[in-house]
Amino acid sequence: MKLLVCISKTPDTTAKIAFTNGDTEFNEEGVQFIMNPYDEWYALVRALELKEAAGGSVTIINVGTSANDAVIRKGLAIGADDAVRIDADPKSSYFVAKQIAAYAADKEFDVVLTGKETIDFNGSEVGGMIAEALDMPFISYATHLEMDGNVAKITRDIEGGAEVAEVSTPFTLSASKGLAEQRIPNMKGIMMSKRKPLNVVAPVEISDPSKVVGYTLPDAKESVKLVDPENMTELVRLLHEEAKVI
Amino acid sequence: MADQYISIRNLKFLLFEHFNLTDINRLENFKDYDQESFEMALAAAKEIGDQHLFPHYQIMDKEKAYFKDGEVITHEKLIEGINAIAEGGWIGAAFPYDDGGQQMPLGLLTACQFIFHSANANISCYPFLTQGAANLIRTFGSDDLKNSYLEKMMSGEWQGTMALTEPQAGSSLSDLTSSATPTDQGHYLIEGQKIYISGGDYKDVDNVVHLLLARIKGAPAGTKGISLFVVPKHRNVNGEYISNDVTTAGIYGKMGQKGYVAAHLMLGEKEDCHGYLVGEPNNGLRYMFQMMNEARIATGLVAAGNTSAAYYAALQYANERPQGRKPGQKGTTDPVLIIEHADVRRMLLYQKAVMEGSIALLLYCSNLGDLEMYGEGAEKARAHQLFELLTPIAKSYPSEAGTHAVSYAMQCLGGAGYTDDFPVEQYYRDIRINSIYEGTTTIHGLDLLGRKVMMHGGTAFKFLIEEIQVTAKKAADHPALASNTSDLIAVAKSLHEVTIHLGKLASTESPEVFLSDATLYLDYFSLLVISWQLLGQAITASAALKNDSSETDQAFYESKLITADYFFEYELPKSRALHKRLISENRITLNLKNHHLQ
Ligand SMILES: Cc1cc2nc3c(=O)[nH]c(=O)nc-3n(C[C@H](O)[C@H](O)[C@H](O)COP(=O)(O)OP(=O)(O)OC[C@H]3O[C@@H](n4cnc5c(N)ncnc54)[C@H](O)[C@@H]3O)c2cc1C
Numbered sequence: 001m002k003l004l005v006c007i008s009k010t011p012d013t014t015a016k017i018a019f020t021n022g023d024t025e026f027n028e029e030g031v032q033f034i035m036n037p038y039d040e041w042y043a044l045v046r047a048l049e050l051k052e053a054a055g056g057s058v059t060i061i062n063v064g065t066s067a068n069d070a071v072i073r074k075g076l077a078i079g080a081d082d083a084v085r086i087d088a089d090p091k092s093s094y095f096v097a098k099q100i101a102a103y104a105a106d107k108e109f110d111v112v113l114t115g116k117e118t119i120d121f122n123g124s125e126v127g128g129m130i131a132e133a134l135d136m137p138f139i140s141y142a143t144h145l146e147m148d149g150n151v152a153k154i155t156r157d158i159e160g161g162a163e164v165a166e167v168s169t170p171f172t173l174s175a176s177k178g179l180a181e182q183r184i185p186n187m188k189g190i191m192m193s194k195r196k197p198l199n200v201v202a203p204v205e206i207s208d209p210s211k212v213v214g215y216t217l218p219d220a221k222e223s224v225k226l227v228d229p230e231n232m233t234e235l236v237r238l239l240h241e242e243a244k245v246i
Numbered sequence: 247m248a249d250q251y252i253s254i255r256n257l258k259f260l261l262f263e264h265f266n267l268t269d270i271n272r273l274e275n276f277k278d279y280d281q282e283s284f285e286m287a288l289a290a291a292k293e294i295g296d297q298h299l300f301p302h303y304q305i306m307d308k309e310k311a312y313f314k315d316g317e318v319i320t321h322e323k324l325i326e327g328i329n330a331i332a333e334g335g336w337i338g339a340a341f342p343y344d345d346g347g348q349q350m351p352l353g354l355l356t357a358c359q360f361i362f363h364s365a366n367a368n369i370s371c372y373p374f375l376t377q378g379a380a381n382l383i384r385t386f387g388s389d390d391l392k393n394s395y396l397e398k399m400m401s402g403e404w405q406g407t408m409a410l411t412e413p414q415a416g417s418s419l420s421d422l423t424s425s426a427t428p429t430d431q432g433h434y435l436i437e438g439q440k441i442y443i444s445g446g447d448y449k450d451v452d453n454v455v456h457l458l459l460a461r462i463k464g465a466p467a468g469t470k471g472i473s474l475f476v477v478p479k480h481r482n483v484n485g486e487y488i489s490n491d492v493t494t495a496g497i498y499g500k501m502g503q504k505g506y507v508a509a510h511l512m513l514g515e516k517e518d519c520h521g522y523l524v525g526e527p528n529n530g531l532r533y534m535f536q537m538m539n540e541a542r543i544a545t546g547l548v549a550a551g552n553t554s555a556a557y558y559a560a561l562q563y564a565n566e567r568p569q570g571r572k573p574g575q576k577g578t579t580d581p582v583l584i585i586e587h588a589d590v591r592r593m594l595l596y597q598k599a600v601m602e603g604s605i606a607l608l609l610y611c612s613n614l615g616d617l618e619m620y621g622e623g624a625e626k627a628r629a630h631q632l633f634e635l636l637t638p639i640a641k642s643y644p645s646e647a648g649t650h651a652v653s654y655a656m657q658c659l660g661g662a663g664y665t666d667d668f669p670v671e672q673y674y675r676d677i678r679i680n681s682i683y684e685g686t687t688t689i690h691g692l693d694l695l696g697r698k699v700m701m702h703g704g705t706a707f708k709f710l711i712e713e714i715q716v717t718a719k720k721a722a723d724h725p726a727l728a729s730n731t732s733d734l735i736a737v738a739k740s741l742h743e744v745t746i747h748l749g750k751l752a753s754t755e756s757p758e759v760f761l762s763d764a765t766l767y768l769d770y771f772s773l774l775v776i777s778w779q780l781l782g783q784a785i786t787a788s789a790a791l792k793n794d795s796s797e798t799d800q801a802f803y804e805s806k807l808i809t810a811d812y813f814f815e816y817e818l819p820k821s822r823a824l825h826k827r828l829i830s831e832n833r834i835t836l837n838l839k840n841h842h843l844q
Contacts, residue, residue, distance in 0.1 A: 030796055030798075070282065070285070070286075073282065073286065074286065074289075077286060077290075182297075184290055184293045184294055184297070184330065184334060185286065185290050185334075186290070186333060186334045186335040187287065187290070187334060187335035187336065187339050187348045187350065188335050188348060190283060190286045190287055190290060190348075191278055191283065191348050193286070194278070194280075194282070194283070
């Protein structure tokens with residue numbers, strides 16, 4: 001089975017978030033990046049499990065600059081066979097999806113996997129757009145996947161429950177928590193990762209119809225008020241008058 | 247539970263900015279290790295620490311290991327943590343590629359193990375023991391032994407131990423009596439008992455492989471008659487594993503490390519305990535020194551890890567707890583956070599200095615280990631001697647000063663520090679053993695003064711003084727460090743004088759007089775070595791401050807200068823009292839009679 005896993009980078013959860021360029025761009029200065037957990041823990045690991053069960057290959061793909069190579073190497077260390085980086089600034093979901101689809105168009109992947117979203121912009125858009133561009137069925141929020149030949153039985157999260165769908169290859173899915181269990185790269189994988197191919201390819205020309213107008217940060221959290229445990233009357237007053245919850 | 251147990255920023259500073267340990271890839275053995283591999287290894291170790299070790303630290307103490315119906319039951323999270331470390335390939339990480347390892351430099355491995363030990367040494371010590379035991383088989387064992395044991399040990403399925411101590415032979419291994427009787431089938435029959443054997447038995451592992459010291463029947467007395475054996479709990483008979491007559495009499499109830507078992511083992515009660523000789527007969531102690539030296543560095547590392555975790559717990563508390571006012575402030579003003587109080591800062595600085603001095607020394611020693619093993623010519627020989635000289639300090643200083651540092655961590659928390667609502671009381675109990683096992687501090691003092699500084703006509707000591715002079719020379723570019731540097735040189739000179747003075751006592755008075763205060767000599771030596779390590783870091787930080795750096799980096803580098811300054815002002819002057827005592831002719835401890843201590 002030929003599997004393609006789309007991976008993106010996202011700021012470490014401890015990163016300080018700020019914007020530049022008239023609040024239209026995320027300020028990456030001094031930010032530590034990690035691989036998007038939904039891509040790493042669920043999409044990539046399930047792809048590796050499928051390959052381990054049925055043979056084949058796992059390719060990881062990223063749209064980004066060479067600053068992303070460390071994140072890509074981690075994917076190789078976890079077990080992907082090779083990697084592709086489309087050498088361009090990932091401006092929008094549309095741009096990323098179009099680039100990946102252009103690369104994958106003639107490669108005959110059986111399954112394309114993405115995370116259900118990146119934990120920075122939380123768009124949940126790339127998977128669906130790739131599927132559309134490649135004219136494949138798309139199953140989102142997959143929590144369980146079993147293959148029987150070229151037919152996949154996929155459980156996906158829906159409001160208040162789960163839905164089970166069947167689809168034949170080729171298809172695209174987006175991975176939710178539960179699809180697989182995280183793997184931490186082992187030392188052998190880390191050392192091997194440098195010997196695996198990371199192919200850098202040029203982007204294709206795309207006119208992007210969308211544009212970011214601005215970002216804003218959420219309001220600052222109010223400071224905590226400490227109430228003496230002896231003073232229950234004060235606690236009740238605060239809950240009633242200030243928090244207005246009772 | 248505290249949020250942080252380690253500073254990765256500090257580790258990266260030491261690895262990449264200060265010691266430049268990636269430079270080790272100039273040696274053929276380490277050519278695959280570039281900065282990226284270092285970073286990936288550190289990140290992988292941190293993920294294991296965060297997910298499989300640190301969250302279970304307190305629960306493994308509260309639900310401690312116990313012995314029931316002949317079985318040792320450990321916390322369920324133990325085997326999960328061991329598996330995470332084993333599956334990560336960490337047990338054999340430093341072994342050659344041909345032996346299934348990754349040829350990882352010890353400098354990097356030590357940094358990663360520091361992460362594990364800081365996160366939870368009650369788990370990480372087990373795979374460390376397996377690593378040392380497997381390395382003994384790998385280095386000195388026959389092909390047969392290697393084929394039978396290495397794979398299962400490196401995968402973590404089998405636990406390894408070092409089985410030395412007996413009821414009558416603790417510090418003095420020359421008195422051990424466990425016996426080995428040759429048979430005509432190639433194996434030996436082992437008889438005796440071993441006490442306090444760490445990782446010696448637990449139910450969740452398939453087999454336990456003891457690297458055990460015993461005396462072959464008829465062998466000479468003393469250390470020259472000791473041989474090394476592989477003694478498994480279960481032995482292979484035609485593909486089936488049967489009991490090898492190694493019985494666990496129980497595990498010890500201990501002050502700390504309650505998740506890390508120490509077992510009492512009975513060997514050959516049914517005269518059916520098979521032992522397999524490693525290497526040549528009567529060379530066992532020499533072989534075992536390989537594992538003992540690794541374990542000494544590891545013990546220092548475990549202590550430094552405990553100190554690190556306790557420090558971050560204390561620091562977090564000091565930043566959150568309002569209490570009291572500063573001298574001169576009115577009682578009606580709001581209380582300040584305790585981190586504002588000068589004496590709390592002093593205690594925090596002590597912990598920070600001990601931890602950062604210790605881990606720097608341990609990384610420095612590990613790098614010497616790489617150079618002594620894979621370097622060439624003069625560099626190799628020099629590294630070997632320096633490594634030997636510094637091992638007693640790398641083991642003892644983090645253990646002794648770390649215990650004091652964790653006590654200060656507890657003090658920073660006040661009453662809360664003594665309760666089990668916070669992890670610091672556990673760190674305090676856990677760290678204490680490090681001054682006892684792998685040779686007590688006394689034994690290391692004797693080793694340092696009686697052997698290490700005197701060996702090869704004192705060349706190791708001379709090399710160390712040269713290294714200190716190199717650091718002093720670098721400091722010359724940083725005027726702010728001038729006073730600390732001249733203090734360092736002065737103390738190095740005084741220590742040298744004391745060493746010559748004590749050396750003479752061996753012949754003018756007696757060996758007993760010469761060595762009577764060897765532990766104080768070790769303290770003196772340690773103050774010099776840790777000051778040197780901290781000054782070196784201050785130089786690197788001072789140079790970095792001359793470049794543009796972010797606000798966070800600037801604060802980090804400044805903290806290095808302050809930590810060194812603290813140590814030179816508060817700790818190094820203690821060497822004067824030690825100096826005075828070491829040249830005194832008043833032989834109090836030798837002259838008193840036992841009844842004076844009644
Ligand atoms: C929790 C735990 C785990 C352990 N794990 C292991 C293990 O895995 N494998 C193993 O083989 N052993 C292990 N040990 C044993 C440990 O190494 C010994 O306890 C240690 O070496 C001290 O020996 P001892 O207990 O017999 O003390 P002793 O040797 O009786 O020492 C008692 C005191 O006398 C001092 N003393 C002894 N000899 C001299 C001397 N010549 N000059 C001056 N002072 C001296 C010592 O410094 C100490 O202060 C473990 C011990 C513990 C408590």
